[in-house]
Amino acid sequence: MSHLLPLALRSAWNRRHTLGLTLLAIVLAVTLLLGIERVRQDARAGFAHSVSGTDLVVGARASPIQLILYAVFRIGETTHDMSWEAARMLAERPEVAWTIPLALGDSHLGYPVVGTSADYFVHFRHGDRQPLRFAGGRPFEALFEAVLGAEVAQRLGYRLGDRITLTHGGGGFTGAEHDDKPFTVVGVLARTGTPVDRSVHISLQAMEAIHLDWQGGAPIPGFSIPAELVGKFDLTPKSVTAVLVGLHDRAAVFALQRELDGYRAEPLMAVLPGVALSQLWDLLAVAERALLAMSTLVVAVGLAGMVAVVLAGLGERRRELAILRSVGARPRDLFALLALEGFAVTLLGALLGLLLVTVLAAGLGPWLQASYGIAPSHAWPTAQEWQWLGWVLAVGTLASLLPGYRAYRLSLADGLTPRI
Amino acid sequence: MAGPVIALRDLVFRWPGQTGPCLDIAALRVEAGEQVFVHGPSGSGKSTLLNLLAGVLVPDGGELRALDVDLPRLSAAARDRFRVDHVGLIFQQFNLIPYLSVLDNVLLPCRFSPRRRQRASADGGDARAAAAALLTHLDLAESLWQRPATALSVGQQQRVAAARALIGRPEIVIADEPTSALDAARQAAFLDLLRRECAAADAALLFVSHDQRLAGVFPRQLAMGEINRATGAAS
Ligand SMILES: Nc1ncnc2c1ncn2[C@@H]1O[C@H](COP(=O)(O)OP(=O)(O)OP(=O)(O)O)[C@@H](O)[C@H]1O
Numbered sequence: 001m002s003h004l005l006p007l008a009l010r011s012a013w014n015r016r017h018t019l020g021l022t023l024l025a026i027v028l029a030v031t032l033l034l035g036i037e038r039v040r041q042d043a044r045a046g047f048a049h050s051v052s053g054t055d056l057v058v059g060a061r062a063s064p065i066q067l068i069l070y071a072v073f074r075i076g077e078t079t080h081d082m083s084w085e086a087a088r089m090l091a092e093r094p095e096v097a098w099t100i101p102l103a104l105g106d107s108h109l110g111y112p113v114v115g116t117s118a119d120y121f122v123h124f125r126h127g128d129r130q131p132l133r134f135a136g137g138r139p140f141e142a143l144f145e146a147v148l149g150a151e152v153a154q155r156l157g158y159r160l161g162d163r164i165t166l167t168h169g170g171g172g173f174t175g176a177e178h179d180d181k182p183f184t185v186v187g188v189l190a191r192t193g194t195p196v197d198r199s200v201h202i203s204l205q206a207m208e209a210i211h212l213d214w215q216g217g218a219p220i221p222g223f224s225i226p227a228e229l230v231g232k233f234d235l236t237p238k239s240v241t242a243v244l245v246g247l248h249d250r251a252a253v254f255a256l257q258r259e260l261d262g263y264r265a266e267p268l269m270a271v272l273p274g275v276a277l278s279q280l281w282d283l284l285a286v287a288e289r290a291l292l293a294m295s296t297l298v299v300a301v302g303l304a305g306m307v308a309v310v311l312a313g314l315g316e317r318r319r320e321l322a323i324l325r326s327v328g329a330r331p332r333d334l335f336a337l338l339a340l341e342g343f344a345v346t347l348l349g350a351l352l353g354l355l356l357v358t359v360l361a362a363g364l365g366p367w368l369q370a371s372y373g374i375a376p377s378h379a380w381p382t383a384q385e386w387q388w389l390g391w392v393l394a395v396g397t398l399a400s401l402l403p404g405y406r407a408y409r410l411s412l413a414d415g416l417t418p419r420i
Numbered sequence: 421m422a423g424p425v426i427a428l429r430d431l432v433f434r435w436p437g438q439t440g441p442c443l444d445i446a447a448l449r450v451e452a453g454e455q456v457f458v459h460g461p462s463g464s465g466k467s468t469l470l471n472l473l474a475g476v477l478v479p480d481g482g483e484l485r486a487l488d489v490d491l492p493r494l495s496a497a498a499r500d501r502f503r504v505d506h507v508g509l510i511f512q513q514f515n516l517i518p519y520l521s522v523l524d525n526v527l528l529p530c531r532f533s534p535r536r537r538q539r540a541s542a543d544g545g546d547a548r549a550a551a552a553a554l555l556t557h558l559d560l561a562e563s564l565w566q567r568p569a570t571a572l573s574v575g576q577q578q579r580v581a582a583a584r585a586l587i588g589r590p591e592i593v594i595a596d597e598p599t600s601a602l603d604a605a606r607q608a609a610f611l612d613l614l615r616r617e618c619a620a621a622d623a624a625l626l627f628v629s630h631d632q633r634l635a636g637v638f639p640r641q642l643a644m645g646e647i648n649r650a651t652g653a654a655s
């Protein structure tokens with residue numbers, strides 16, 4: 001065997017161009033496989049980390065996934081709200097440590113506007129229980145002040161002190177601007193990689209104020225309250241979309257959930273965010289599996305290409321095999337020679353693919369984070385990835401047995417005089 | 421070496437899928453150091469016989485002894501080992517591995533056979549020196565040794581093949597039409613060199629050709645038609 005290795009290397013070097021292309025195909029296939037797998041896992045992790053530290057999400061009764069879509073992802077049209085009384089009731093319960101009320105519905109140039117309280121900046125957690133940080137400025141204090149998520153500020157080029165107008169509803173209707181009551185940007189949050197980055201935050205009172213002279217989604221004709229005068233009105237919110245709840249003791253979560261689900265005064269619903277998030281993710285699992293199937297196919301094509309190239313080259317190598325036979329190589333040596341080549345190409349391809357993925361993850365990480373909110377969680381391969389590589393290697397090796405076997409048969413049939 | 425290097429009796433060989441035997445030889449003996457010219461028309465079974473003597477094929481019947489070893493009794497792996505230890509082979513053309521240098525091609529048997537390596541070292545101090553000596557004897561200038569085998573003319577390639585067959589002094593050298601790709605002048609020159617080196621290495625030479633003109637220089641000649649009783653082979 002050891003005397004074959006240098007021969008195998010020289011022979012492979014002699015055919016480096018075709019083998020190089022095969023290697024490239026395998027490297028790219030492995031990169032794709034691992035890359036897709038990484039993005040999938042990181043996307044899932046990012047998804048699951050879009051809210052953390054929240055024990056319950058409470059809202060008007062609807063589907064749990066819908067509630068999560070509003071409360072966490074700020075997507076969708078709110079149809080039912082819960083009353084402010086219910087939100088206050090929640091906040092005053094002894095087992096509740098904190099609440100963050102959320103009122104959705106308005107937007108700014110397509111970005112959702114979130115009416116909330118100052119507690120948002122204190123208690124909201126994302127990722128690995130990380131609090132929100134201010135990249136600049138401070139939380140809102142006066143009525144018409146807004147705090148922007150990182151992406152809103154960056155994409156729209158806003159700075160502290162800029163004035164913005166909000167749009168009633170999801171946008172797209174002219175004349176539905178709250179242009180009589182502009183907001184001043186007083187804070188910009190640091191990037192989180194979560195939907196927070198895409199949100200414009202204002203106080204619940206401000207949310208109430210801009211809708212004082214509105215009814216049913218349109219300004220009340222002939223009735224308008226100037227911004228200076230809104231302070232004379234009662235700005236206590238009437239309803240909120242959802243409330244994020246943190247408990248003193250997590251153990252109380254199921255009891256509270258059950259109690260809220262049976263709340264008499266109005267139909268409420270309490271959702272464990274982790275459970276709902278994974279349900280939501282499962283909805284996307286079909287696409288996920290399709291991606292995985294695709295990348296598996298790409299690897300299969302790469303390996304098949306390798307086998308095809310090695311097999312096709314075998315015709316030209318019959319002389320070489322006969323010469324090796326004449327100087328004492330056994331048919332099984334020739335089998336090993338061919339199988340070894342396939343194994344080596346697959347191994348090299350798998351390792352280079354891994355290297356490429358690692359380099360790409362390190363190089364593209366910040367960009368991925370900024371553009372898609374996907375934070376590459378690790379540069380080094382995980383156990384799962386090693387397992388994938390193991391599979392690729394096993395299949396590649398198995399596939400290389402085919403040319404090996406063919407060489408074995410040929411050398412037995414040809415003996416010292418190859419027929420062509 | 422006292423006994424014959426090759427001794428066969430009532431040897432029968434039939435290719436799978438063919439009706440009649442390809443070879444049926446009553447008896448054949450080749451003594452140590454003997455130089456034999458084997459000739460016969462195309463398809464008369466010359467190459468088949470060489471494959472049998474080299475232990476690549478196994479006879480269907482009869483006795484086949486090489487260096488007093490009962491070849492058919494050996495396992496396939498042992499026959500492969502026997503071949504590299506005791507037999508040097510030269511073919512009609514394409515003898516060399518294209519991606520190896522001239523010198524590495526000559527040293528191939530030493531890679532596979534410790535015995536050949538040992539004997540080559542005994543000859544030249546080390547195997548490389550022995551290869552160098554052979555190449556020099558066979559008129560191959562030192563400037564060629566490190567070049568890839570493909571950079572040589574056909575005549576030069578055949579001489580490299582001869583050096584490879586002879587390195588480590590195997591007892592038997594088998595040449596299957598090694599000169600048919602050469603012109604007449606080069607044929608004679610190659611033959612001279614090959615015979616001289618075989619004699620120097622004390623190796624028996626079985627030289628196969630359908631070209632009767634080469635027969636003259638050999639002390640012994642065998643016609644396939646005479647030793648082979650099978651009629652099915654020649655067509
Ligand atoms: N690998 C093989 N499989 C089946 N039949 C074979 C094989 N090799 C040779 N034969 C048959 O054996 C017979 C003898 O072939 P062989 O090659 O020994 O002839 P030869 O005397 O060497 O001819 P040439 O002078 O053309 O080289 C032919 O009829 C051929 O068809």
Ligand SMILES: [Mg+2]
Nearest residue numbers: 466467468596
């Ligand atoms: Mg022949």
